[in-house]
Amino acid sequence: MASLGSIRRDFAPWANPDEKPFIRFENVTKSFGSQTTAVDDLTLSIYEREFFVLLGPSGCGKTTLLRMLGGFEQPTSGRVLLDGQDLSGVPPYRRPVNMMFQSYALFPHMSVEKNIAFGLKQEGMPKAQIGERVQRMLKLVKLEKYASRKPHQLSGGQRQRVALARALAKRPKVLLLDEPLGALDKKLREETQFELMDLQQELGLTFVIVTHDQDEAMTMADRIAVMDAGKVLQVATPAEIYEAPNSRFVAEFIGNINIFDGQIVEKTGSAARIRDKSGTEFQIALGSNAQADGSAGLAVRPEKLQITRERPADAVNAIDGEVWDIAYMGDLTLYNLKLDDGRIIKISTINSRRRVEDALTWHDRAWVSFAPDAGVLLTR
C-alpha cells in the first residue's frame, strides 16, 4: 500500500514485522455500568515516536481509551501494555505518560511558571534544574513574558500552550492529548497543528492525540485509528484511510465520497463487475478486497470522477444525469449531478485553466465517468 499518496516522512515502523509496538491495547473492554460499553474488545498497537491520532465521532470512546492509557480508568477486561510492561494496577502518578486534558486543567491558584514546575517538583528535581527546565519550556511555547501570570489572565491559546508545556516538562515517554485544539479558533488551530508536529519531531516523543476533526487528523497523523461505538474500524496512514477506506463508515467519515450500491455480478482475477440499482454496470479493481462477493458498494471520491457533456469514447465506467448544482470555489468547482433515479453524484474538478469553452451549466445533461481503479469496493 506504500504507493498510495505521499508518505510524509520515511517512518513506518508498523510496516516492519520485527518492530515491537510501544503501546499495546489487547482486547480492551471498558464498560460503565451495565448499559454503556465505551470501549469494546479493542486491540491496537502504537509505535515509538509515532504521531498517532484517534479519530471518531463524539461519544465513540476516544477519551476513555486515552484515560485508560493515562491510568484514570481501569479496563473492565483486557490489558494495556507500555514498552512491554503490563500497566494494570499502575496508578497515574507512576506511569511515564503525561496527559494534556481537554479542559487544560491548569491549576488556577498557581502562576504559569508554577504550573509548569509542578510535575518536576513532585519528582524531587533540584530547584536550579527546575528553573532551567521551566525556562526552556516557556521558550518552547513562546510564553516567556507570561511566566508570572495566573491562568485566568491568559487567552485560550496561551492556556493551551501552558497545558502543553506542563505536560511536556516531565519529558514523558508518551504524551496524551485529548482534543488539544478544540477550544481554539480556526486560524490558531491550524498554526498549532504544525507546531505540535514540529515539537513531536524535535523531542522524539510518542504522541497519542484524540480529535473528532478529520482535517486535523489528516494533517498531523502518522497513522489514524478511526473509531466508532467503542471499536477501531481502521488503522492506517492518512493517505490509506482516504484512498482505501475499509468500510462505509470510514469512507463517509473522512472527506466526501460517492457510493454506488449494487451486486457483484462477475469476478475475473483482480477485477469485478458490479451492477448498481439502476442496472448500470461498473468495472472495479478488487484491490485488497479479493473475497468480495454478493452485495457491495463502489466508492469513488469526487475528484476521481470526470464530468463531460458527452460520454467519453474510451470510458469504462460512465453514467449520465442532469447538472443539479454547481459551486465555484476558485481552485475547484463542485458539481452535483442528479441521476435519473434521483441519486446525487458529487464531482469536483480542478480549475487549471482560467476559461473553459462551453462550460456546463445548470440543468445540462452530462456524463460522469471514472477509471476501474478510481474507486474501492466496500463490503461493510
Add this chain to the structure above:
Amino acid sequence: MSRPSPSLLSRVVIWVPYLWLLALFLAPFFIVFKISLSQTAIAMPPYTPTFGLSEGWEGLKNAFNSLSFDNYLWVFGDPLYVKAYLSSLKFAAISTVLALLIGYPLAYGMTRAPENLRTIFLMMVILPFWTSFLIRIYAWVAILKPEGLLNQFLLSLGIIKQPLIILNTDLAIYIGIVYSYLPFMVLPLYAALEKMDHSLVEAAQDLGCTPIKAFWKVTFPLSLPGVLAGSMLVFIPAVGEFVVPDLLGGSSTLMIGKTLWAEFFVNRDWPVASAVAILLLLILVLPIVYFQRVQAKARESEV
C-alpha cells in the same frame, strides 16, 4: 416631579434594601449604643437620660451632655468581663476547628457521591433546621445527662461502669455548638468543593502526586474560600452563643452571651449590658472585614 416614573421606581427599588438595612441593623445598633452611654436608674426604662422633647431644647442638650463612656471603663475594669470575652473566643475558636475537622470530610464525601445521592445528603444536612433550635438543644440535654441516652447505651454495652458526666461541662458546650453550627460549615465547603473541576486532581496525579498529595496541593488550597466562609459562619455566632452554654454548660461556664443575658435580665443593668454588646460587636467586626476582603479577592481571581 413630572419625570417619567420608571427611573423613580427603579431608584426606589434600589433603595429598599438600604432602607431595610437601616431599619433593621443600623437603627437598633444606635439605640443600643446610646443606651450603653447612659446610666442605670430605677425607672421605666431602667436608665437615664431618656431623650424626649417634653423639656424642650435645653432638656435635650442636658441629656446629651450626661452621656458618658463610664460603662465601657467599667467593663474593661472588671476582669470578669474580660475573662468572659476571652473564654467565648476560645469556645468559638475550638468549636470552629472541630466543625471544620468534621465538616470537611463530610462535604468532601458528599461531592464525591453519585449525583442523585448528593441532593439527598444536602437535604439531610439542612433537615435539622426544620425543628426549633431550642428543642434540639433540649434533646441534647436528654442525650447527655447522667441517666441520658448516651450513658444508658454505653452502660448497656459495658464500655463504661460509671455514667459519664458530660452535661454541664465544657465538653457539652462544644458538642452543642459544633452540632448546631455544623451545617453552616458544611454548606459553603460543599459549594466550594462541588464546583471544583475534578480534572485538576487528575492532572495533579498525572504529574506525579499521590492522591493524598494531590488533595493537599490542589483540592485543599482551592477550597480555602469555602473553609474561610464556613469558619466565619460558625465562629461569629458561636462567640455570642447563649442558648447552648445556658442549657448544656455548667454554672461556672463563662461565655459572653450568658454574661450579657444576666446583665440585662438579672441585674437589669441595661447600660452595662449594652456596652458589653457593643464591645462584642467590635470584636467581631475585625474578622468580618477580613473575611469580606478575602471573598472579594477570591471573586476577582475567579473571572
